[in-house]
Amino acid sequence: MYYVSTRNKSDRSTAAQAIARGLAVDGGLMTPEVLPNLSKNALDSMRDMSYQQRAVYVMNAYLDDFTSSELAGFAAKAYGGRKFDVKEVAPVRRVDENTHCLELWHGPTCAFKDMALQMLPHLLSASLVKNQEEKTVCILVATSGDTGKAALEGFRDVNRTRILVFYPKDGVSAVQQLQMVTQEGNNVGVCSVEGNFDDAQTGVKRLFSDEDLRARLAERGVFLSSANSINWGRVLPQIVYYVSAYCDLVRDGAIENGDKINVCVPTGNFGNILAAYYAREMGVPIGRLICASNANNVLTDFLRTGIYDRNRTFYNTLSPSMDILISSNLERLLFALTGQDDAQVREYMAQLGKTGQYHVGEKLKSRLGRIFSAGFCGDVQTRAVIGRMWQEHRYLIDPHTAVAFDVLDQYRRETGDGTTALVVSTASPFKFCDSVLESLGETRLAQGTDLIDQLAQTTGVPAPKPLAALKDKQVRFTQNVTREHMVDQVLELLR
Secondary structure, eight states: OOEEETTEEEEEEOHHHHHHHOSOTTSOOEEESSOOOOOTTHHHHHTTSOHHHHHHHHHHTTOTTSOHHHHHHHHHHHHOTTOSSSTTSSOEEEEETTEEEEEOOOSTTSBTTHHHHTTHHHHHHHHHHHTTOOSEEEEEEEOSSHHHHHHHHHHTTOTTEEEEEEEETTOSOHHHHHHHHTOOOSSEEEEEESSOHHHHHHHHHHHHTOHHHHHHHHHTTEEEEEOSTTSHHHHHHHHHHHHHHHHHHHHTTSSOTTOOEEEEEEOSSSHHHHHHHHHHHHTOOEEEEEEEEOSOOHHHHHHHHSEEEOOSOOOOOSOGGGOOSOOTTHHHHHHHHTTSOHHHHHHHHHHHHHHSEEEOOHHHHHHHHHHEEEEEOOHHHHHHHHHHHHHHHOOOOOHHHHHHHHHHHHHHHHHOOOOOEEEEEOBOGGGGHHHHHHHTTOOSOOOTTHHHHHHHHHHOOOOOHHHHGGGGOOOOOOOEEOGGGHHHHHHHHTO
16 A cells, blocks of 8 residues: 655655655655555454454554554554553443443553554654664654653654654643653653744644755754654554444444444544544444534634634633644545545645635535534533533543533534434543643642642542652753744754
């Protein structure tokens, strides 16, 4: 299978080349030339498999330059060895008769990014060998909160790698920031950026297109790659958990094989819900893909109107990992729904860069409407949902998951659609202790990491061990730069 740039189909790579590159030279995203289909009996075959076995089954269809044995070894390292605090890795929890929650935060950094970023380092390291690459790879990451820590943990002390994470100053939760700035490892760097996530993400993309930087790094035996979801090696492992969740629902008798489910995903950069779209295209019986946004509702407006417009007020919300106005992975969806019209995608992205907006035609808008629904949820309602879920179900959720539950409720009220739904839970509530405690009615909050103990004591829910251990960590990184000086941090890390 070959991978092509969304902006130039003639730029073709093997899977190993696409994963190592991260981003195409033209700024496009490497995407499968053809999506594989699950065989008629695939979901039955996977029903009683472990998560690791399902990961091999799904990824094998996309990675024909990797052997099944290699992938099995990667899956064992990524998802085994007690890295996840539950055997199921990505368990599905029943909320009520036709609502289930896919918990993706049981990994070492307590967020859904672990699902991909425990796998990516193995894929990338193997890709370097397959490509006969002798240079060291420097991983650049822009994070809105969760990707940064998950990438740092995944690539910590991995041979022939360096990793530098940029996060928006004052744009992540206190726990998310503490997770990053205390990161251990000899090959890691962390730096805050003035502005919001879009500033950090735009800055990283500029670094990739900086020819002078690329030449200077080449002289040092280094090349750049990415651990953001612009890298195909990030998106692919995410497809697995949608396939796995469907198999679990069948195995547990919640649905019959072949029954459709709706999936509601809280998303900002569009990577998580894009993985659900790919699972649907492969043959998983998914009906509606419901895109849940917070007050930064650029995706809701786009899916409803066909107009993508980032020229709007940016809000810092209770769900900071979704505080995004430039949703990079939407480019891959446009590529798919235009029939891989790379010229059209190039035009859309050029308009976005020049004017901050683009309009899709009625034909593409109609295609979007047949698959996607969308809604958004503000902070007041987010708090209310957290409180209600605890009171009615004794289910503790984080603000991002609360946004998804609210948008699902909106969708059901508007459509009357009672199809079994899967809500994607993207982070542990203990990553957002202050917001969750306030949502539960607590008015006197502890300071610093004592908030973690307070939430555990208030609810009786034990804090995840990686977060409980933060109180003993030492801060290592305090750097802060403007977007224009991000390049200096790259050179400092690699000096």
